[in-house]
Amino acid sequence: MKKIILVGLAVLAVSTSPVLAKKHAAKPKAPAAAASTGGAGPMMGQPSAADREMYMKNKRDSGMK
Template identity: 60%
Template sequence: MKKIIVVGFAILAVSTSGALAKGKAKPKEVAAAATPTNPLLSNVSAADKALYAKNKHDSGVK
C-alpha cells in the first residue's frame, strides 16, 4: 500500500513539473520589422530587389 502511494506521488510530480516549467518560459523576442522576409535578399542592391519582385510577380507567386 505504501509503495503504491509513493509511486503515484512520483508519477504526479513528474507529470506536473513539465507543465509548470512550460508556463514559466520566457516569451520569444519579436523580430525587427526592418529585416527582409527573404534572407537571401539581405545584402543586394535595390535593382536586384526590384528584379526579384518583378520576377516573383510574373511567376504568379504571392
C-alpha cells in the first residue's frame, strides 16, 4: 500500500514539474509601444475616404445592395 502511494506521488511530482518550470521560465511581456503623435497616415484597419468610396462603387457595380 505504501509503495502505491509513493509511486503515485512520484508520478504526480514528475508530471507537474515541467508545467511549473515552463510557467516560471516564461518571458516577461514587452512594454507597449508608445503611441506616435505624428501624422504618418491612417492606422491599419482604418480605411480612408477614397477606400470607402471605391468599396461602395465596386459593391454597386457588382449588383450588391
